[in-house]
Amino acid sequence: PKFDLVIVNGVVVTASDVSSFDIGIKNGKIHTLAPSWNGNAIRPSWNISRVFDSTTYQVMPGGIDGHVHLCQDLTTGPNPCPLGLGGQCADNFETGSRSAVCGGTTTIITFATQTRAEEDRSLLKVVEAYNGRAQATGSYIDYAFHIIIVRDDKDVLETELPVLVKKWGITSCKLFMTYETMRLQDYQLLDVMLAALKNSITTMIHAENGDMIEWLTEKLESKGMLAPHYHALSRPPSVEGEAANRAIVLAELIENPLLFVHVGSSASANVIRAAQTRGLPIFAETCPQYLNLTWEDLKRFHSPTCFENSKMICSPPPGPDSSDQDALYLGLHNGTFTIFSSDHCPYKYDDPHGKMVGSFRLIPNGIPGVETRLPLLFTRGVSTGRITPQKFVELASTNPAKLYGLYPRKGAILPGSDADIVIWHPEGSLPPFKLTNRHLHHNVDYTPYEGMEFDNWPRYTIAHGKVIWANGELLGSLRDGKYLRRGPNQLGKGVAHFKKDPRRVAAWVHG
Numbered sequence: 432p433k434f435d436l437v438i439v440n441g442v443v444v445t446a447s448d449v450s451s452f453d454i455g456i457k458n459g460k461i462h463t464l465a466p467s468w469n470g471n472a473i474r475p476s477w478n479i480s481r482v483f484d485s486t487t488y489q490v491m492p493g494g495i496d497g498h499v500h501l502c503q504d505l506t507t508g509p510n511p512c513p514l515g516l517g518g519q520c521a522d523n524f525e526t527g528s529r530s531a532v533c534g535g536t537t538t539i540i541t542f543a544t545q546t547r548a549e550e551d552r553s554l555l556k557v558v559e560a561y562n563g564r565a566q567a568t569g570s571y572i573d574y575a576f577h578i579i580i581v582r583d584d585k586d587v588l589e590t591e592l593p594v595l596v597k598k599w600g601i602t603s604c605k606l607f608m609t610y611e612t613m614r615l616q617d618y619q620l621l622d623v624m625l626a627a628l629k630n631s632i633t634t635m636i637h638a639e640n641g642d643m644i645e646w647l648t649e650k651l652e653s654k655g656m657l658a659p660h661y662h663a664l665s666r667p668p669s670v671e672g673e674a675a676n677r678a679i680v681l682a683e684l685i686e687n688p689l690l691f692v693h694v695g696s697s698a699s700a701n702v703i704r705a706a707q708t709r710g711l712p713i714f715a716e717t718c719p720q721y722l723n724l725t726w727e728d729l730k731r732f733h734s735p736t737c738f739e740n741s742k743m744i745c746s747p748p749p750g751p752d753s754s755d756q757d758a759l760y761l762g763l764h765n766g767t768f769t770i771f772s773s774d775h776c777p778y779k780y781d782d783p784h785g786k787m788v789g790s791f792r793l794i795p796n797g798i799p800g801v802e803t804r805l806p807l808l809f810t811r812g813v814s815t816g817r818i819t820p821q822k823f824v825e826l827a828s829t830n831p832a833k834l835y836g837l838y839p840r841k842g843a844i845l846p847g848s849d850a851d852i853v854i855w856h857p858e859g860s861l862p863p864f865k866l867t868n869r870h871l872h873h874n875v876d877y878t879p880y881e882g883m884e885f886d887n888w889p890r891y892t893i894a895h896g897k898v899i900w901a902n903g904e905l906l907g908s909l910r911d912g913k914y915l916r917r918g919p920n921q922l923g924k925g926v927a928h929f930k931k932d933p934r935r936v937a938a939w940v941h942g
């Protein structure tokens with residue numbers, strides 16, 4: 432056969448195996464996989480326009496980042512999104528997808544956001560407007576959308592969710608249990624979850640107890656504890672643990688699968704683990720910030736009298752020390768966590784709209800990390816032996832593809848899959864280096880991981896068979912990325928789902 436590109440002698444790592452393969456790529460797809468042949472020689476029968484000899488390089492499916500905030504522009508539009516608390520989302524599809532590529536990611540899923548404004552009632556209009564933002568710049572890599580739902584208008588849910596699935600291939604929604612202008616009450620959560628379930632839409636949930644946060648924030652403010660790091664005290668682990676437990680109880684009632692996003696504490700991970708052990712279809716995500724940052728990092732750039740924006744505010748906050756980090760690594764290893772995403776939510780430190788005026792409560796929540804996601808997990812997870820290379824691929828690519836209905840087009844190195852591939856430096860060939868924000872390609876003026884040492888970085892990123900990042904150089908174009916319509920969650924509905932129980936609510940409530 433005639434190939435456009437062949438990768439020979441790579442150490443191909445998938446979610447299940449590590450073995451030496453030659454990969455033949457044609458028309459942007461993986462066409463042929465064959466055991467590496469005769470040293471460095473090419474099979475005589477392979478007619479090849481370009482060969483990539485990647486002997487001893489680890490070759491993996493491109494990263495899939497299922498949690499990226501781009502163009503969630505918060506100071507513009509009719510109703511500024513409260514998530515940003517006045518900050519301006521620093522990355523659009525150009526700078527965000529660029530940054531992703533340079534860190535080995537070939538697919539991103541971003542958020543179209545409903546607000547409580549009347550003109551945002553229609554989810555379809557929200558998605559169309561957001562799609563316009565993506566098309567305005569184009570994208571270096573393929574992208575898809577989640578929908579954030581902040582109200583429970585029954586007519587909209589009934590008429591529009593089927594269209595979102597059918598026309599747009601949007602098969603996941605995110606719901607909030609905190610943030611005054613986004614949160615749903617338990618009654619509303621049940622309503623939206625049931626509507627999502629009926630349309631096979633996966634429910635992502637931001638599980639923090641909004642009332643506890645508000646109460647604690649007022650207490651801290653009344654005592655003059657206003658500096659950025661008090662953000663962490665306003666959200667102790669029980670805030671997350673309580674909400675996770677409540678969300679599970681609500682979801683179990685109607686037998687709705689749930690995905691807990693950005694799980695930051697062992698309190699929450701333990702609740703999730705227990706539900707999974709009971710056979711419930713409960714999935715979970717954790718993020719680099721919870722494995723690599725602590726409360727100390729919230730203070731790094733501040734003094735108690737310096738009221739300015741903070742670089743490290745995210746919700747939930749990272750834990751006080753490394754003990755929760757160990758618990759979260761264990762969760763990556765033992766399957767509690769289904770996926771590993773960045774929750775890239777970029778605000779500039781030097782954003783005039785986002786300056787803290789008076790209290791930590793006014794600092795935009797969110798930190799950048801789409802580019803550092805894979806290298807961090809590689810350096811601190813794979814190189815240290817905490818997780819296997821296969822687990823790495825599962826968490827960072829294969830499971831996101833399955834969870835979000837993109838497999839095996841994405842997240843796999845199989846004949847027929849998109850030729851989206853990341854190739855690392857051979858072990859030990861890249862001298863360990865200290866990261867600085869100048870290395871990165873986002874539009875943010877800091878990285879939370881400044882000064883951290885890395886021992887590897889993606890050397891090549893290939894998308895649709897085209898090399899778009901090579902040896903520190905961006906080669907792609909903003910026309911390379913396409914919108915992805917997705918199918919339903921492919922990870923199953925859990926065992927408890929099928930239990931026969933006369934008290935089972937789902938038996939009659941689904942009708």
Ligand code: URP
Pocket residue numbers: 500514637693744745746747774776796797798
């Ligand atoms: O602090 C965070 N996580 N900001 C991003 C928005 C969200 O809730 O995911």
Ligand code: ZN
Pocket residue numbers: 637692693746
């Ligand atoms: Zn969230």
Ligand code: ZN
Pocket residue numbers: 732733734737738739
């Ligand atoms: Zn400061």
Ligand code: ZN
Pocket residue numbers: 498500774775776
């Ligand atoms: Zn987020």
